[in-house]
Amino acid sequence: MSLTSNQTILLLKEIGKTLEEHKTLLTELDGAIGDGDHGINMNKGFTAVTKKLDDIQTEDIGHILKTVGMTLVSNVGGASGPLYGTAFMKAAVVVAGKNEIDLHDFVKIMEEAVEGIKMRGKAVPGDKTMLDALEPAYNTLYQAVEENQPIEDILKKVKDAALQGVQYTEKIAAKKGRASYLGERSIGHQDPGAVSSYLILDTIYKTIRNIKD
Amino acid sequence: MSLTSNQTILLLKEIGKTLEEHKTLLTELDGAIGDGDHGINMNKGFTAVTKKLDDIQTEDIGHILKTVGMTLVSNVGGASGPLYGTAFMKAAVVVAGKNEIDLHDFVKIMEEAVEGIKMRGKAVPGDKTMLDALEPAYNTLYQAVEENQPIEDILKKVKDAALQGVQYTEKIAAKKGRASYLGERSIGHQDPGAVSSYLILDTIYKTIRNIKD
Amino acid sequence: MKKIINKPENVVADMLTGMSAAHPEYLKKLDNFNVVVRKDTAASQKVALVSGGGSGHEPAHGGFVGKGMLDAAVAGDVFTSPTPDQIYEAIKAVADEAGVLLVIKNYTGDVMNFEMAQEMAEAEDIKVDSVVVNDDVAVENSTYTTGRRGIAGTIFVHKIAGAKAEAKGSLSEVKAVAEKVIANTSSMGIALSPCIVPAAGKANFTLGEDEMEVGMGIHGEPGTHRTKIKSADEIAEQLLSKILGDKPLQSHDEVAVMINGLGATPLMELYVVNKKVNATLKEKGVKVYKTFIGNYMTSLEMAGCSVSILKLDEELKSLLDAKADTPAFKVL
Amino acid sequence: MKKIINKPENVVADMLTGMSAAHPEYLKKLDNFNVVVRKDTAASQKVALVSGGGSGHEPAHGGFVGKGMLDAAVAGDVFTSPTPDQIYEAIKAVADEAGVLLVIKNYTGDVMNFEMAQEMAEAEDIKVDSVVVNDDVAVENSTYTTGRRGIAGTIFVHKIAGAKAEAKGSLSEVKAVAEKVIANTSSMGIALSPCIVPAAGKANFTLGEDEMEVGMGIHGEPGTHRTKIKSADEIAEQLLSKILGDKPLQSHDEVAVMINGLGATPLMELYVVNKKVNATLKEKGVKVYKTFIGNYMTSLEMAGCSVSILKLDEELKSLLDAKADTPAFKVL
Ligand SMILES: Nc1ncnc2c1ncn2[C@@H]1O[C@H](COP(=O)(O)OP(=O)(O)O)[C@@H](O)[C@H]1O
Ligand SMILES: Nc1ncnc2c1ncn2[C@@H]1O[C@H](COP(=O)(O)OP(=O)(O)O)[C@@H](O)[C@H]1O
Ligand SMILES: [Mg+2]
Ligand SMILES: [Mg+2]
Ligand SMILES: [Mg+2]
Ligand SMILES: [Mg+2]
Numbered sequence A, B: 001m002s003l004t005s006n007q008t009i010l011l012l013k014e015i016g017k018t019l020e021e022h023k024t025l026l027t028e029l030d031g032a033i034g035d036g037d038h039g040i041n042m043n044k045g046f047t048a049v050t051k052k053l054d055d056i057q058t059e060d061i062g063h064i065l066k067t068v069g070m071t072l073v074s075n076v077g078g079a080s081g082p083l084y085g086t087a088f089m090k091a092a093v094v095v096a097g098k099n100e101i102d103l104h105d106f107v108k109i110m111e112e113a114v115e116g117i118k119m120r121g122k123a124v125p126g127d128k129t130m131l132d133a134l135e136p137a138y139n140t141l142y143q144a145v146e147e148n149q150p151i152e153d154i155l156k157k158v159k160d161a162a163l164q165g166v167q168y169t170e171k172i173a174a175k176k177g178r179a180s181y182l183g184e185r186s187i188g189h190q191d192p193g194a195v196s197s198y199l200i201l202d203t204i205y206k207t208i209r210n211i212k213d
Numbered sequence C, D: 001m002k003k004i005i006n007k008p009e010n011v012v013a014d015m016l017t018g019m020s021a022a023h024p025e026y027l028k029k030l031d032n033f034n035v036v037v038r039k040d041t042a043a044s045q046k047v048a049l050v051s052g053g054g055s056g057h058e059p060a061h062g063g064f065v066g067k068g069m070l071d072a073a074v075a076g077d078v079f080t081s082p083t084p085d086q087i088y089e090a091i092k093a094v095a096d097e098a099g100v101l102l103v104i105k106n107y108t109g110d111v112m113n114f115e116m117a118q119e120m121a122e123a124e125d126i127k128v129d130s131v132v133v134n135d136d137v138a139v140e141n142s143t144y145t146t147g148r149r150g151i152a153g154t155i156f157v158h159k160i161a162g163a164k165a166e167a168k169g170s171l172s173e174v175k176a177v178a179e180k181v182i183a184n185t186s187s188m189g190i191a192l193s194p195c196i197v198p199a200a201g202k203a204n205f206t207l208g209e210d211e212m213e214v215g216m217g218i219h220g221e222p223g224t225h226r227t228k229i230k231s232a233d234e235i236a237e238q239l240l241s242k243i244l245g246d247k248p249l250q251s252h253d254e255v256a257v258m259i260n261g262l263g264a265t266p267l268m269e270l271y272v273v274n275k276k277v278n279a280t281l282k283e284k285g286v287k288v289y290k291t292f293i294g295n296y297m298t299s300l301e302m303a304g305c306s307v308s309i310l311k312l313d314e315e316l317k318s319l320l321d322a323k324a325d326t327p328a329f330k331v332l
Helices: A005-021 A023-033 A038-056 A063-077 A081-092 A103-119 A130-148 A150-169 A180-186 A190-212 B007-021 B025-034 B039-054 B061-075 B080-096 B103-121 B133-146 B152-170 B178-186 B192-212 C008-022 C082-094 C108-125 C154-166 C173-181 C232-246 C267-283 C314-321 D008-022 D084-094 D108-123 D152-168 D171-183 D232-246 D267-283 D313-320
Strands: A003-004 A100-102 B002-003 B101-102 C028-031 C033-036 C048-055 C072-078 C100-105 C128-133 C185-191 C211-214 C225-228 C255-260 C287-294 C302-309 D027-029 D034-039 D049-056 D072-078 D099-106 D129-134 D185-191 D211-214 D227-229 D254-261 D286-292 D303-311
Touching: A003 A005, A005 A023, A005 A038, A005 A063, A005 A190, A023 A038, A023 A180, A023 C108, A038 A063, A038 A081, A038 A190, A038 D049, A063 D084, A081 A103, A081 A190, A081 D108, A100 A103, A103 A130, A130 A150, A150 A190, A180 C211, B002 B007, B002 C082, B007 B025, B007 B039, B007 B061, B025 B039, B025 B178, B025 B192, B039 B061, B039 B080, B061 B080, B061 C082, B080 B103, B080 B178, B080 B192, B080 C108, B101 B103, B103 B133, B103 C108, B103 D171, B133 B152, B133 B178, B133 B192, B152 B192, C008 C028, C008 C033, C008 C072, C008 C211, C008 D267, C008 D286, C033 C082, C033 C128, C048 C082, C048 C108, C072 C082, C082 C100, C082 C108, C100 C108, C100 C154, C100 C173, C108 C128, C128 C154, C128 C173, C154 C173, C154 C255, C154 C302, C154 C314, C173 C185, C185 C232, C185 C255, C185 D303, C232 C302, C255 C267, C255 C314, C255 D185, C267 C287, C267 C302, C267 D008, C267 D185, C267 D313, C287 C314, C287 D008, C287 D254, C314 D049, D008 D027, D008 D034, D008 D303, D034 D084, D034 D286, D049 D084, D049 D108, D049 D152, D072 D084, D084 D108, D099 D108, D099 D152, D099 D171, D108 D129, D129 D171, D152 D171, D152 D254, D152 D303, D152 D313, D171 D313, D185 D232, D185 D254, D232 D267, D232 D303, D254 D313, D267 D286, D267 D303
Parallel strands: C048 C072, C048 C100, C100 C128, C255 C287, D049 D072, D049 D099, D099 D129, D254 D286
Antiparallel strands: A003 A100, B002 B101, C028 C033, C033 C072, C185 C211, C185 C302, C211 C225, C255 C302, D027 D034, D034 D072, D185 D211, D185 D303, D211 D227, D254 D303
16 A cells, blocks of 8 residues: 555645544643643644645655644644644655655654654653553554554554553643643543544544545 | 600611611612612721710710711711711711700701711702702601601601602612712612611611600 | 632731832831821922722722822722721821822712811811812713713823922922823723622622623723623724714824723733724824833723823823832833 | 633734734834834844743733843743744844843743744854743652743743843853742742633633632643632742742741732732731741732733742842833833
């Protein structure tokens, strides 16, 4: 399986739609343990991304991802802007010049994205952040691709791993981000960034399944 | 009929009790068209008066009324303090040196009180103030005393006249005091100062009736 | 009722103690009286400005005691005029041969209590005069009524008359410039929520989630009418049109603008209001010489704002620009 | 949601327009950016101070732009850190050879966005350094967590580092004194009511009529815990004991005190709190050198307050006393 530039753009726009649909959910999750804007932030960012992608002239997927990253950085603000922005900007580097990407590229993209988020946010898994969804998702992806599993299975397992990560965040106290100010009081709530990460991976799974069908 | 200094003091304390009992009513009336403190103001004033009267050493009713007036002026603030205060201070002059007062003294007391309020507040009847209770009450008193009616009848008519005045204030727009800022919107509400004046006259009626019995 | 207080009956005394503890470089509280006076008041040989009124309008008036504004401020109970004896103490504490000017907001209670205090001071041969501020154009004016209230425009009187006094103007000169400010100031406000007097424990009126009160006073009283809540631009236009209807401005006129918060309104919203006020004045060719934005004359925790416009001439401009150093109003 | 605004999505832009219209003598807005810079910034040959963060904390930070404090303030959306490109524009607008110091409040978003802006500026050979303010002792500190938030104590950093910059201190000197202020400042707050982000339209949490939130941030986030509402004296004692638990004071120590309103709290209540804070410090033999009372770092229309204590030495005292002239903070 592989994705063309147009399909990548389509996929990114689908992510935008998903985040728009879940704007209230993410905002409410953030309201419980943060400042109640994560849905607003993500939606603002991906609305800008979608607009940028409407006019984009390149086939270079590296360029496309870099545009996404820069657009997020310069439109979101808050914590999620630099984090997701850095993730896309770092990911862009490993597919620079490519007009088509495959599963192995996706592994590298995810690896760089997770690295970028760690570098920017200095969090580790267990801190109750988006990393708690993304790191197990990446590990699952890496393993499944090694094992040459069918793409649909792989992407399904990846988003399931992210969902498990989300559920894990419900059980722990936050050590990074705004929720950390609540200490123990943050236990019992899902991390909004972990949920948005899951939603992105779930959209990738569903969209690519559709493209394949 | 006549009142001794002690009976005067008793009567003044009864007025204090009445105003305390009606604190909430007066405050709510003032809340509708003023700043919602008339009951608080009157209660504060007469609580101070009652305390002063506990210790008062004189039999001179003029001195007693002057003390009441000055205590009201220096404890109430707002509009009702100087108004009721001036009323008592002016009334004090006409009974200076007396240890006992009769109905004719009461006529002069009321006359001076109403004059004092007019002088201090520059209001006229129809402005929707305490004058709308006090002026008809005074006229009734004057007339009934001229006609030599029995005291209980007189005082009952006086307080009834005040009550009619209160009801009249409900129909008119305020021209003086805070309620005047509401213009037409003040129509439909009784004037709190008129009500407190009525309550005072009603207490005079009831207390003297009891003394007589 | 949610308030950060101790006993409601002590709130004014507690506040004044906290205030004098906070600003010893500016003011001190008179023992046994709810009066704050300038720290350096002794033998100043200048006209002394005394103002005051009910409490609940902070920083008015204690916050304006200091160089170039007030010499003393008398604090009544919340929303209740101080009594004559308190005002008299304030006058006595700051009076010298130059005399004293009382700046009174036009409320029946304030006017009567200050008047009685003035009579007491005059009986002691203290030279006292007074002005009554009545800038609130929400209220129809008439010789037969109480007339207009004094609201946030009062701060312009404090500032400008205070500067004149600081410059050693005579009592009649200080009074004249105060009267000039009063004649040239119009204000009006709206409220989004009522406020709660601590001793009363509940609000005087309620407003629906989509309502606002127009032409509010600053004592939790209801206003002249009630409407659906409007946008900041519409509110600004509505207040301005009433204000300019009262005192029309010509192209090239110069004005000072005050957007005053009533207590619970974020500064953000006051700035949003100023955007439209400023633009509308500019469209008319009016020059905005100076703008003051913030909580100057509040009404406890009421949400809402008032707009005040003072038409300036050269004298008023230079007095407005004169140095002032008080806890709540400073001009360098 | 009751607010005096136009469209929620324009509230920051509207505010900045209204702000620059109100204070042309102090600041100007950069075209196309939500940044205000000092009016007289050009070629000042001094270290430039840049701060900012989410909007909704007014007067922070735009209100502190002017002589002796900030050179530029960047305004993000309400309670959302500004983006790196906006911060970068602010840096570029005020930078000269003396360099730029970024004053960042310790929130993940602020720290990351300012960090990225700093990287962008450094790539253009602009000399930039930064400090992170973390005065909120409500939050437990640890090297493994985000650590403490920056709240009202930030104003002390603006004032003192600003004075040092105005006095032509070098970038490292300005940074050093900023770090000293940070090391010596502790703050903590309580809230009686939540606040509403205009774009969200409803509050983040609700509080019962007899409850208060303790250890609140300034973004409408819930605090560390919730209790029954207490008296002003008890609140003052509780906040002070946590603050002094963090940075103990000795007899004869000198401090600056800030009683900061969160937006909807009457000044009256802040003074009532100060009464107890001041008395408690004096009982311990601590000298209160200066007290600041008012709305310095707000949280929209949240009701509540924070207390900040800055331990002073001779250097900090003289910088605190240095002239400052900004819309919201003036020292004559
Ligand atoms: N240091 C960090 N590393 C990784 N993710 C983080 C970090 N800090 C916060 N996050 C993520 O960001 C999310 C919050 O994003 P958002 O609400 O948009 O920003 P803000 O907290 O500035 O309002 C959190 O739910 C968490 O997943
Ligand atoms: N000029 C006036 N002449 C006579 N009575 C007046 C005048 N102004 C106000 N009042 C009376 O005072 C009452 C209000 O008193 P109160 O509420 O105690 O004072 P305030 O209005 O200062 O809060 C009004 O109801 C009215 O009867
Ligand atoms: Mg958030
Ligand atoms: Mg009243
Ligand atoms: Mg009153
Ligand atoms: Mg945020």
